[in-house]
Amino acid sequence: MTESHTTARDLAALVIPQQGHLQETDDPWEPYQLVDPTGQVVEPVAAYFRELQGASSPATTIRSYGNDLLRWFRFLWAIDIPWDRATRTDARDFARWLQTADKPARVHWRSKGNSEPADDVPLPAPRSGRAEPGSPNSVTGKRRPGRKYAASTRAHCETVVRIFYDFHLESGSGPIMNPFPLHRSRKSVRAHAHRNPMQEQGNERQGRYRPKVPKQLPRRIPDEKFNEIFAGLKSNRDRALLAFWVSTGARSEELLTSLHRDADPGQQLIGVIRKGSREYQQLPASADAFVWLRLYQEESRRAGAPHGRRDSLWWTLRRPWRPLNYSAARAMFNRANELIGANWTLHDLRHTAAYRMAQDPAISLTDVQWVLGHAKLTTTQIYLSPSRDEVIENVIAHHARQARKLTEPAPAPPPPPGPGYNPASLDILFGRP
Incomplete structure (x- = not known):
């Protein structure tokens, strides 16, 4: 057992170099390849890509999954652990690292050359007059991209890597235990078991290290x-x-x-x-x-x-x-x-x-x-469902009506009817409540 499995790993001092890359090819049978720091194609990932293509997944899906796997393999290369020797401790530390690490700075396409990729560089500080990363936009209300990995990114990454190990576990080409386990509350649930209808039905395949992603209504442009x-x-x-x-x-x-x-x-x-x-x-x-x-x-x-x-x-x-x-x-x-x-x-x-x-x-x-x-x-x-702008407009109108109720005088009661008239008949005639 390595030292990282017996002692706490110092994630604060851990540096994840930007080594390896996901490259696009002109081969329709292998549209993307994950390349390690030595320039060799990572064969376990290539086998998984072939499985995805066989399941009719488009090239865009393979690219998306490849970016998640590249993030995981860079973590493994940094801690010097083979992919088939990773344990749940490594998966847990990877989930912890994603929560606290800064996203690497994107390299502009004009500055990309044939040089080796640089180390992981944090996002630069915003220029004077520019909004802080992660702050809401004053026009749309949407948050700008922050310095940290979003919960949706971390959740997608956990799912992709867990399914990657499930594939190799089923094919017998990987470890005998998936380092990314399922949630404890879902582990003992029997397939097609009857549930209490009063309880909310959860995702039986939810990963233990998968973060909760808040549900948001889609936004439209006014x-x-x-x-x-x-x-x-x-x-x-x-x-x-x-x-x-x-x-x-x-x-x-x-x-x-x-x-x-x-x-x-x-x-x-x-x-x-x-x-x-x-x-x-x-x-x-x-x-x-x-x-x-x-x-x-x-x-x-x-x-x-x-x-x-x-x-x-x-x-x-x-x-x-x-x-x-x-x-x-x-x-x-x-x-x-x-x-x-x-x-x-x-x-x-x-x-x-x-x-x-x-x-x-x-x-x-x-x-x-x-x-x-x-x-x-x-x-x-x-x-x-009403959009964010509609809800805000309706609630603001509600506050305006409430303000008018407090400032406007109450309507005067109707004058009493003349002698010989029935008040109930007059209410029906004039539609008064």
Whole structure:
């Protein structure tokens, strides 16, 4: 048994170097590889990636899982423990480290070269005049990214690493015990066992070191703020993108998969590849979106951008022509956000479209479910709940009414009826309570 298993590990003095990396390949059979500090592919992770691909997981899922596993393997490399010798003590310390460690600083793409990755560097202090990391935005109310790992990031990481060890445990290629155990209260629960209906049903596969993630309602962009963002856009391409996102409810990366042949202005439809099922689906869009699209297509055709039926619908604005990717689209939206001091995301456009459709009494909730591509109707029902802005507006109006009650004089009682009139009959006649 190593020293780290018998004595308390000094996590405060532990430094996690930024060694190893997750690299994208051009091989469709192996879209991502986890590479160790010596430049060798980590084979246990490669085997797990093959399992994910066999289970029809898209490349974006493999990339997301790969980043979580890279975080875990960097911790193991720092404490010098092989992945198949990790114990629950190591998993516990990893969970503790994620709670207190600062996130590494992102390296700008212009400064990336062929040099070796630098050590883990904490996020720099904010410049003068800039908001503190983790503080709420004054326009949207959303918190800015903080210096620490968010609870959702830590929860996702714990789940991915635990399932990674479950895979190797089942295949017999890993340790005989998963270092990331299940929660003690769930360990002895029998599958399909009867439960007390008065008790809340929990997740039987919840990990012991998985943090609690607070549930938050999706945020939408108010109409007046959306108009301000739209007015700050610089090109017809960007105006067309936002018009399609906010009218179709498509995910940001789904719309970027559209080709020229997928736009059908006559039927007012645009085709996208769904993120989860990878199925092709045509979505109805607003007429304004196709107007902006037509203006963008004329400009890009005159500029020389590819415009064949099988070519991408969205291109960069300058040569060399490249299909617009998610990172570039997000940077475009962030620039428009900064003009009004907001921090909404591209996914908030999907939430905005969902709220608009769900609150239209002429559209059924099942129609909204189909447009959004939700597998369960309960996922769509969250858009029936009032948004943060609506709740704030309603409560402020309530306080205003209460203030008027305290300041305005009480209404004078009605004068007594004349002789010979029945008061009860007069109340019915004038509709008085």
